[in-house]
Amino acid sequence: MPGSSASTGISIFIDSRITTVSPSSTSSPTATSIFQTVPVMWASTSTLGAPQYPPVPPQPPDRRSDLAVIVAARNEADRVGATLDALADAFPDAALWVADDASDDGTGAVALAHGARLVGRGRPHGKGANMTAAAEAMLSEGTSATLVLLCDGDLGESAGRLAPLVEAVERGDCDLAVAAFRVRVGGGFGVALGFSRWAVERRSGYRASAPISGQRAMRTEVLRSLLPFAPGYGMETAMTIDAVRAGHRISEVELDLAHRATTRNLRGFLHRARQLRDFARAWWSRR
Numbered sequence: 634m635p636g637s638s639a640s641t642g643i644s645i646f647i648d649s650r651i652t653t654v655s656p657s658s659t660s661s662p663t664a665t666s667i668f669q670t671v672p673v674m675w676a677s678t679s680t681l682g683a684p685q686y687p688p689v690p691p692q693p694p695d696r697r698s699d700l701a702v703i704v705a706a707r708n709e710a711d712r713v714g715a716t717l718d719a720l721a722d723a724f725p726d727a728a729l730w731v732a733d734d735a736s737d738d739g740t741g742a743v744a745l746a747h748g749a750r751l752v753g754r755g756r757p758h759g760k761g762a763n764m765t766a767a768a769e770a771m772l773s774e775g776t777s778a779t780l781v782l783l784c785d786g787d788l789g790e791s792a793g794r795l796a797p798l799v800e801a802v803e804r805g806d807c808d809l810a811v812a813a814f815r816v817r818v819g820g821g822f823g824v825a826l827g828f829s830r831w832a833v834e835r836r837s838g839y840r841a842s843a844p845i846s847g848q849r850a851m852r853t854e855v856l857r858s859l860l861p862f863a864p865g866y867g868m869e870t871a872m873t874i875d876a877v878r879a880g881h882r883i884s885e886v887e888l889d890l891a892h893r894a895t896t897r898n899l900r901g902f903l904h905r906a907r908q909l910r911d912f913a914r915a916w917w918s919r920r
């Protein structure tokens with residue numbers, strides 16, 4: 634497991650009860666610090682008579698035990714491993730949680746194998762409900778995290794580029810940092826996205842360019858104030874409205890991200906129809 638020491642406990646929601654299991658079989662090999670090897674390398678390469686300068690040790694990665702990442706995944710077995718690896722590299726020591734909504738393609742097993750804790754139930758509950766369950770599991774654990782990053786499971790290795798979001802919150806630039814894709818990938822005719830933008834502005838006065846982005850960083854207390862998330866795909870639209878109404882400052886940060894986008898085919902249009910339905914519910918519920 635790349636550089637991550639995230640715990641490997643499993644939290645499974647069954648009929649509103651949480652069962653926590655810590656499988657010993659998933660323990661990771663002990664990491665070796667690069668600093669232990671540097672003096673040895675220097676001693677063996679130095680030559681007598683020449684001025685001796687110890688090599689500059691590489692900067693240690695910014696340890697992130699103050700960060701919890703919650704990844705949304707439904708049937709993402711082919712991408713969630715790469716997403717988790719990229720997150721573990723970008724945020725060493727961060728706790729990685731996966732909201733796995735009863736996927737039937739082995740997403741849960743892949744997530745566990747890549748060092749994540751899993752929150753799910755026996756049947757799908759939609760993105761908003763499953764992410765709420767994961768966030769509440771993380772908070773009720775008495776987490777040491779002061780920062781939280783929400784992330785879609787289909788970002789693959791581009792999930793490693795999310796650090797500017799966390800940094801924007803950490804610097805105090807904003808209370809909720811939302812990633813906007815620098816390059817739009819796939820999608821339809823922009824009807825669902827346009828509706829979400831309209832709904833957010835109508836309900837909160839805020840003009841969002843990325844109202845449905847799943848990539849969001851915030852402080853733990855801000856997360857608490859935004860729970861529970863709205864059902865299904867309405868969670869981001871409603872979260873943006875709720876955040877503005879609660880007086881939180883929102884910033885959008887353009888990043889080079891990629892994901893498995895749907896296109897202009899039947900599957901894509903059905904997906905966006907479901908999204909539109911959930912955005913409309915979020916808009917109506919915030920009247």
Ligand SMILES: Nc1nc2c(ncn2[C@@H]2O[C@H](COP(=O)(O)OP(=O)(O)OP(=O)(O)O)[C@@H](O)[C@H]2O)c(=O)[nH]1
Pocket residue numbers: 705706707708709732733734757758759760761763764784785786787788819820845847892893894895904905
């Ligand atoms: N937990 C959970 N995650 C979901 C659910 N539906 C989708 N997701 C995840 O949420 C993320 C975003 O969903 P996508 O289907 O990629 O939606 P999108 O990227 O907004 O939409 P497109 O751009 O049209 O593809 C992905 O990582 C999905 O695996 C769900 O019902 N439950």
Ligand SMILES: [Mg+2]
Pocket residue numbers: 785787892893894
């Ligand atoms: Mg996607």
